[in-house]
Amino acid sequence: MPLSELLPADADRLIAAAAVAVGYVGLCGGTALGRLRRRPADLRDDIAGGVTVVHASQTGLAEQVARRTAQSIADAGHACRAVPLSALDRPMLEAGGRMLLVLSTTGEGDAPDAAAGFARRLLGSEVELSRLQYGMLALGDRSYRQFCAFGLAVADWLDHSGAEALFPTITVDDGDPEALARWQQALAAAGLDAGPAGRPWIEAAPFGPWRLVERRQLNPSDAEHPAFHVAFRPEKGELRWQAGDLARIAVPGEPPCHRDYSIASVPEEGRLVLLVRQARAPDGTLGRGSGWLTEGLAEGGSANLQIRRNSGFHAPAGDPPLILIGNGTGLAGLRAHLAARAARGIGGAWLLFGERRRAADWFHRETIEDWVAAGIVDRLDLAFSRDQPERVYVQHRLRAAAADLAARVDAGAAILVCGSAEGMAPAVHAVLADVLGADRLERLAEEGRYRRDVY
Numbered sequence: 001m002p003l004s005e006l007l008p009a010d011a012d013r014l015i016a017a018a019a020v021a022v023g024y025v026g027l028c029g030g031t032a033l034g035r036l037r038r039r040p041a042d043l044r045d046d047i048a049g050g051v052t053v054v055h056a057s058q059t060g061l062a063e064q065v066a067r068r069t070a071q072s073i074a075d076a077g078h079a080c081r082a083v084p085l086s087a088l089d090r091p092m093l094e095a096g097g098r099m100l101l102v103l104s105t106t107g108e109g110d111a112p113d114a115a116a117g118f119a120r121r122l123l124g125s126e127v128e129l130s131r132l133q134y135g136m137l138a139l140g141d142r143s144y145r146q147f148c149a150f151g152l153a154v155a156d157w158l159d160h161s162g163a164e165a166l167f168p169t170i171t172v173d174d175g176d177p178e179a180l181a182r183w184q185q186a187l188a189a190a191g192l193d194a195g196p197a198g199r200p201w202i203e204a205a206p207f208g209p210w211r212l213v214e215r216r217q218l219n220p221s222d223a224e225h226p227a228f229h230v231a232f233r234p235e236k237g238e239l240r241w242q243a244g245d246l247a248r249i250a251v252p253g254e255p256p257c258h259r260d261y262s263i264a265s266v267p268e269e270g271r272l273v274l275l276v277r278q279a280r281a282p283d284g285t286l287g288r289g290s291g292w293l294t295e296g297l298a299e300g301g302s303a304n305l306q307i308r309r310n311s312g313f314h315a316p317a318g319d320p321p322l323i324l325i326g327n328g329t330g331l332a333g334l335r336a337h338l339a340a341r342a343a344r345g346i347g348g349a350w351l352l353f354g355e356r357r358r359a360a361d362w363f364h365r366e367t368i369e370d371w372v373a374a375g376i377v378d379r380l381d382l383a384f385s386r387d388q389p390e391r392v393y394v395q396h397r398l399r400a401a402a403a404d405l406a407a408r409v410d411a412g413a414a415i416l417v418c419g420s421a422e423g424m425a426p427a428v429h430a431v432l433a434d435v436l437g438a439d440r441l442e443r444l445a446e447e448g449r450y451r452r453d454v455y
């Protein structure tokens, strides 16, 4: 995924990971107070009567900050609840009250996947919100051109609709603790005590030393775009993460930088596995992060690594059947989900994987064939784009299997997409929208049944 290596250091840290465009996080999980799924009228009463903290999150940070905010405010004695943006409708907003919004931006200035429906239905529409007071915390990253675009667009729309800002919008660059401290101060100034100053709004695991225990090229006959299996064990401490999480690697050098990668394994396998594409700039220079991981770091050497929770790409609760779609190194995120299910003997996953050539690029073939034999994977579709005269990609396989896709989703399956944000993810999205209907796809995203980790 050379893209990540060709962007400025700060940008690819977000991208190299599996990061992505639109997954979801929201509707699942509890709330600060009470149940989440309630009749709209109840929610309207709450919003009018207390403080509502609203979140829209792709990878989970906004949701985490929102839940903590709601908890602190509730602890201080105010009625307060956290809800996903997708739970709001026009009457609720018009009913007024106090609302705190924690909204992330993803893609290229886009709403998180689970908020796409809200953006389409409400944003920009005519509403009368003079009874609404709001405070906005917009999460983003300055290395993207459209810094905090989604949060800022929602704030603009609220202003134009007559809502009153409790304080000027606070933008947060890459989880900047100072900006988050300003959030706390703003809440306090607005009469919403949010606990003692300096509380961490974002919980992050510490960096620690991990030993490189195995590295091999997965496609030795492919000189053009080598991909590596890279495995680590912690030098101290335990292996702890969930399928969907990311590993952030601190790349030594001047200046320091880091890269995120989807973790391809689960702790039960005893090692943290990455699938790393070695990137080269047009002049032949090795990508900084991928070059270090695939050549620079010696086997037996130590990397400074941090586990990054990526709840937007965790499996939905209840282990529903899965439809796993990905290409290239995106297989990493999908492999972790399959390994998690294999460890617990859960079948019913359909894997669609695409790469260039079967003979060279069929990563993790043996493991996946074992999972097929064991029923963990009950349908496998492979798209090797260059094995025939015409290009064939996962989206073509998906469309050819439209009936099965619809049947599985009707039966409760969730769809997880991991891999390239250019080409694959939009093409797969288009097929899904076509086969299932755009509205239904939006609802699946809101319910956490359509999750993406694309980069």
Ligand SMILES: Cc1cc2nc3c(=O)[nH]c(=O)nc-3n(C[C@H](O)[C@H](O)[C@H](O)COP(=O)(O)O)c2cc1C
Binding pocket: 014, 015, 018, 019, 020, 021, 056, 057, 058, 059, 060, 061, 062, 063, 104, 105, 106, 107, 108, 109, 110, 112, 139, 140, 141, 142, 144, 145, 146, 147, 148, 149, 174, 175, 454, 455
């Ligand atoms: C693929 C990807 C695209 C992103 N695009 C933008 C963007 O256009 N503008 C921006 O300000 N931040 C962008 N970000 C940064 C996120 O907004 C930032 O990481 C945020 O903290 C994520 O919060 P979340 O976990 O709630 O989704 C992007 C991040 C990723 C991974």
